[in-house]
Amino acid sequence: MIGRMLSVELLKIRRKLLWMLAALGPVGVIGLQAVNYGLRYDYLMKLYGDSPWEGLLQQVGSLMLPALFIGLALVASMSAGIEHQAGAWKQLLALPVTRLQVFGGKVMLSLLLLLASCTLLLLLTLGMGLLLGFDPQVPWAEIVRQSYLPYLAALPFIALQSWLSIVMANQALPLTVGTLGMVLSMFSLLMPAWMPWGWPDRAVRSADALQAAGSGLALGVLVLLIGYAHFARKDVS
Amino acid sequence: MARLLASEWIKLRRSIIWLLLPASPLLAFVASWRSSLDSGGAQAWREVLAVGAMVHGYLFLPLLVGIFAALLCRFEHASGGWKQLLALPVRPAAVYGAKLAAIMALAAILQLLMCAAIAGAGLLRGLDAPVPWGMIGMSAFGGWLACLPLAALQLLASTAFQSFAAPLAVNVVFTLPNMLVANSRDFAPWYPWVQPLLAMVPQDTYGFGAFNVSLETLLAVIGGSFLVFLCSGLLYFVRRAV
Amino acid sequence: MKMMKQASGSWLLETKGLTKKLGGKAVVRDVDLRIGEGDIYGFLGPNGAGKTTTIRMLLGLAKPTRGGVTVFGKSLAANRMEILRHVGSLVEYPSYYGHLTGTENLEVIRRLLDVPKERIAEALSIVRLEKDAGRAVKGYSLGMKQRLGIAAALLGNPRLLILDEPTNGLDPAGIQEMRELIKSLPGQRGVTILLSSHLLSEVELMATKVGIIRSGSLIYQDSIASLKARTAGRIRFSVSEPEDAWKRLLELGFEAERDQSRLTVGGAADRTVASIVAELVRRGHSVYRVEEERSSLESVFLEMTGTGGSL
Incomplete structure (x- = not known):
């Protein structure tokens, strides 16, 4: 059933800009870094000395986090927006599918698209490093960590944005919340550790990266459960 | 035009914008x-303003516009309001102008709040120099002016796309x-989206990037991009309306 | 009246005391719908009377504040999935993904219903959309979107079809077409249909049974034939010396009413009319006219729904 829900969601985003948006994030981040390195190659190489990979990851990471934050809000809004635009919630929920499957299908679509984004970013980062002629001794663990741990740490926000976007016909509020979240996340250095807006950043740079990702996973599941409980009880108009 | 603006106001009254x-x-x-300060006296105010301007101008201000x-x-997209609005005896260009004016009015309110925030922060720190209203006001006004091209482009995008x-x-x-871009002395002066930041951070506070670019350059870039975005937006809107 | 004979519990769809409160106000109150197998049930009422809210509850889209829905003899609350597999619906306005083609729109639903691919072509041919099935739906006319909505409702080969205002917004030709389509379904496919409308004239031509809802309460539910019987005429007699004649008729036990020179008697059978005329003539009255006054179905409906004028 999970597979069937996902296949339906994928069918619905045919000819939509959703795929392009998911690709745009990583391509934009790496594109900007390409310009950055193109213009300031000597400066940046000197700055990071004998660990050019680490430098690249740091540079990429600083752009990746805001892109992830706003990207997840946009993806969640657009995937739920398909149903709002089609007036299809009533049709969908009058079919022999459970509300859990409908809710789960939407969340999984967003999770899948964002996972694809993170993977594309990993590949592009790798490609860029190799093109710049960095040491072929690629720091795999570092690259994989940076690509996927922030994704896990951002799970509470994926859950929140999916929930808001699904239950609200007006997408202005969820997207405004998403935008504020993105800007807030830029001040993660000033935040106490319990604030989730700082977790994706912690998942990139700090020693407690795994803890940040784990907390994200746990809180994300919790928010999903709350969101689902709300959706399951809601009358559909 | 006054009536169009009044109607924008009515639509805005119950909006999440106020939150x-x-x-x-x-x-x-x-x-x-x-934030920690390096200096005292009048220079301290300059630093306080710079920190606030960085936080506000880097992303918030352009995104909020x-x-x-x-x-x-959205009001117009949501309920077929464009049709209704354009069926009234008003010129499409005036409708477009009223929307732009409403955006800039909201930006003005935002900038006024910023002035209050900066003054409040400085006073709370107990800075000994009096509040430099002139400098704060210039910064807010410059940031507001630099939003013009962004508002024009975003209005074009918002009329063209149904979705939020x-x-x-x-x-x-x-x-x-x-x-x-903000770090780049060569590019920042030419990039419209970074202009609100450059206009708001007081000159010479930071010795890096494009923060020392002359006012004349900034005004030329802001004015130029505003004209380009406004004309393309108007052209698109008026053509679609008929 | 076949369906009146059915024992309780054998209805295809039955609601008991169905009530929905929104913000403390009951928008649907104690509604007991009874729909038999093979019926075309016309669910009538003015706009805002609670039709759509009731239908949402029949589909599990909204939860009743009180009361329950039984479909195919099973409780909807407990057997939602199993019941919905055999129910097709079109609520208010058709749902469609504008960027997808007609076929793709149906494919979305087909995958969720898990029925064979052939059903898509079948459903498209029932609503005669085969030619346009490859086009994006955003380019369809309203009538075509409505037909696509019906095709979607038919995709799972439903036993019960619930159509909320299926002719809303259609032009006369589209209405005619939709009417023929709906009438043909029970015969061809053994479907039972619930269709809502605010127009009696609309339902009169299709329905076998009607339920009328007013401000949330079901005020009438019977066969369309019984509703039509309510329009049975009153007989009007124009006579000389009407005062005398009226008294005589009352003495004889006829419930006659007098209005100046005219006497009217309600619901009179042919024999009664004949004996009244004979009696009046015997008493020496001149009978100038005997006329039947027939109220239209529409006026009976308007009287019941208390909306007068327009709905």
Whole structure:
């Protein structure tokens, strides 16, 4: 059933800009870094000395986090927006599918698209490093960590944005919340550790990266459960 | 035109915009209140303003202008309001102008709140020099002026796309590069989305990037890009209306 | 009246005391719908009377504040999935993904219903959309979107079809077409249909049974034939010396009413009319006219729904 829900969601985003948006994030981040390195190659190489990979990851990471934050809000809004635009919630929920499957299908679509984004970013980062002629001794663990741990740490926000976007016909509020979240996340250095807006950043740079990702996973599941409980009880108009 | 503006006001009254407006000034207030200062006297005010301007101008201000535009057009997209609005005895260009004016009015309110936030932060720190209203006001006004081209472009995007997400995506795509562009002496003066930041941070506070670019250059870039975006937006809107 | 004979519990769809409160106000109150197998049930009422809210509850889209829905003899609350597999619906306005083609729109639903691919072509041919099935739906006319909505409702080969205002917004030709389509379904496919409308004239031509809802309460539910019987005429007699004649008729036990020179008697059978005329003539009255006054179905409906004029 999970597979069937996902296949339906994928069918619905045919000819939509959703795929392009998911690709745009990583391509934009790496594109900007390409310009950055193109213009300031000597400066940046000197700055990071004998660990050019680490430098690249740091540079990429600083752009990746805001892109992830706003990207997840946009993806969640657009995937739920398909149903709002089609007036299809009533049709969908009058079919022999459970509300859990409908809710789960939407969340999984967003999770899948964002996972694809993170993977594309990993590949592009790798490609860029190799093109710049960095040491072929690629720091795999570092690259994989940076690509996927922030994704896990951002799970509470994926859950929140999916929930808001699904239950609200007006997408202005969820997207405004998403935008504020993105800007807030830029001040993660000033935040106490319990604030989730700082977790994706912690998942990139700090020693407690795994803890940040784990907390994200746990809180994300919790928010999903709350969101689902709300959706399951809601009358559909 | 006055009637069109009044109608925009009615539509805005019950909007989430009012919850949104204080967010950035509040954050800027906290940042400039808590940040550490290198200097005292009048120079300290300059630093407080710079911190607040960085927080507010880097991303918030350009992004908010885009959200204002999208919110103002949402009413029309949501209920077939464009049809209704354009069927009234008003010129399409006036409708477009009223929307732009409403965006800039909201931006003005935002900037006024910023002035209050900066003054409040400085006073709370107990800075000994009097509040430099002139400098703060110039900074807010400059940031507001620098929003004009962004407002024009976002209005174009918001009228062109039905969904709220699409114009926001456009806005983000152009605004996020600020994080890199602001560092570049060569590019920043020419990049419209970083202008609000450059206009708000007092000259000579920071010795890096494009913060020392002359006012004349900035005005030329702001004015030029505003004209380009406004004309293309108007052309698109008026053509679609008929 | 076949369906009146059915024992309780054998209805295809039955609601008991169905009530929905929104913000403390009951928008649907104690509604007991009874729909038999093979019925075309016309669910009538003015706009805002609670039709759509009731239908949402029949589909599990909204939860009743009180009361329950039984479909195919099973409780909807407990057997939602199993019941919905055999129910097709079109609520208010058709749902469609504008960027997808007609076929793709149906494919979305087909995958969720898990029925064979052939059903798509079948459903498209029932609503005669085969030619346009490859086009994006955003380019369809309203009538075509409505037909696509019906095709979607038919995709799972439903036993019960619930159509909320299926002719809303259609032009006269589209209405005619939709009417023929709906009438043909029970015969061809053994479907039972619930269709709502605010127009009696609309339902009169299709329905076998009607239920009328007013401000949330079901005020009438019976066969369309019984509703029509309510329009049975009153007989009007124009006579000389009407005062005398009227008294005589009352003495004889006829419930006659007098209005100046005219006497009217309600619901009179042919024999009664004949004996009244004979009696009046015997008493020496001149009978100038005997006329039947027939109220229209529409006016009976308007009287019941208390909306007068327009709905």
